[in-house]
Amino acid sequence: MGQSLPQPTESELEILHVLWDHGPSSVRFVNEVLQAQRPVGYTTTLKLMQIMHDKGLLERDEDKRTHIYTAAISEEKAQQKLLSRFLQKTFKGSASKLVLQALGQQQPSKAELDEIRALLDNLEEKDSNG
Amino acid sequence: MGQSLPQPTESELEILHVLWDHGPSSVRFVNEVLQAQRPVGYTTTLKLMQIMHDKGLLERDEDKRTHIYTAAISEEKAQQKLLSRFLQKTFKGSASKLVLQALGQQQPSKAELDEIRALLDNLEEKDSNG
DNA sequence: TTATTACTACGAAAACTTTCGTTTTTAACT
DNA sequence: AGTTAAAAACGAAAGTTTTCGTAGTAATAA
Structure with missing residues (x-):
């Protein structure tokens, strides 16, 4: 049985789109893509992605210093x-x-x-x- | 030119549905319909409808003591x-x-x-x- | 080893939405 | 007029989402 993930909010959805489009990415990269669309601070994106990770919407690889995030849902x-x-x-x-x-x-x-x-x-x- | 109304929130949308389905209504009536779906206080519905009126999402007839609200958008x-x-x-x-x-x-x-x-x-x- | 840089972590403020208790007003009844 | 009932108005708290400043930490360069 698959655990039911929460619905992403609008901002979270933006981040998911970046990951779906570009594959596993760092916060830096995701933020740059978002920046191209609208102004948004780095720590804002970071915080959001951490929250999404807590919720189970994202998975992340913490091996390297720069964590790499992946969408946990198709x-x-x-x-x-x-x-x-x-x-x-x-x-x-x-x-x-x-x-x-x-x-x-x-x-x-x-x-x-x-x-x-x-x-x-x-x-x-x-x-x-x- | 038509002034652009704000997007209704989810709760506001619930209220709009009642008005679309039943036509111009009092707060009391709208609240009763909502109550049938989920618990919600009278003043909650009232406040929401007042906010919607401020935003221009609802129009209201204040002639009678009991105000009658109408959806301002189809x-x-x-x-x-x-x-x-x-x-x-x-x-x-x-x-x-x-x-x-x-x-x-x-x-x-x-x-x-x-x-x-x-x-x-x-x-x-x-x-x-x- | 120290300084610099790039990152994560943390906490909290700001903005928005939803909720409801309290007060005030209005109308109806006696 | 005085009392009561029902409604509107108001203010603020609670919940959620978004934002970002600051601090700590790891890697890198001097």
């Missing part, structure tokens, strides 16, 4: 959990409403549309009940 | 804004990724799938570029 799993909560809170659980709004809001490419369509076909097959 | 508009932010924060703006996860996560009914498909067809027509 991007997909994290997105899934966040989406589930968001869906409940904002759309009262109606995935189709969310999907319609998401599609209406941003114009996906043809390739993406095809991918979605393929998934729909797949779902429809299984959907023998109603 | 459900769709609010969902749109929240979704936009969530999409950015969690999926880095990729609507198709979000849609795929949302569809995979919850099994929409056949009717809903058809509705989504119809929208896809519609989008594809307009999508002459790629």
Whole structure:
């Protein structure tokens, strides 16, 4: 059984994105990437990553002086959990409403549309009940 | 030009849902609906609704002693804004990724799938570029 | 070995959100 | 008018998240 990790906060999510995108990283590196987006102090990033480590959201290698952090949860799993909560809170659980709004809001490419369509076909097959 | 309202917090969103579902309501009524879901004091709900009024998220009719509050933003508009932010924060703006996860996560009914498909067809027509 | 640098650890302040006790106001009833 | 009931207003505490200053520690260079 997998221990259930807490939901990351928004700032924590930013950090997770850096780690997902770039792989295991030092605090320094993560902070530099964040800095490119907005001003944020080094110790702020450090503290946040320490908190995330305490929570179990990050793992870290302490062998070297400069600790190397890794996301303890996959991007997909994290997105899934966040989406589930968001869906409940904002759309009262109606995935189709969310999907319609998401599609209406941003114009996906043809390739993406095809991918979605393929998934729909797949779902429809299984959907023998109603 | 429409003044841009702040994003509602989670608790504020709960209150908005009550108003969207039941129309203009008193604090007492909103609190009773919330109470049915979880324990929450009357003055807590009152305070929150006053704050929301200050922020411009709610309008209120003060004619009668018991003030009547109304959502100052439509459900769709609010969902749109929240979704936009969530999409950015969690999926880095990729609507198709979000849609795929949302569809995979919850099994929409056949009717809903058809509705989504119809929208896809519609989008594809307009999508002459790629 | 001392000085410098780059890092972690720690604590606490600041900002934001949620909660509710207390007071004040308003209306209704006697 | 005086009393009571229900509501609004207010202030502040509690909880959470974000921020960063300061101190301590390990590695490096002089």
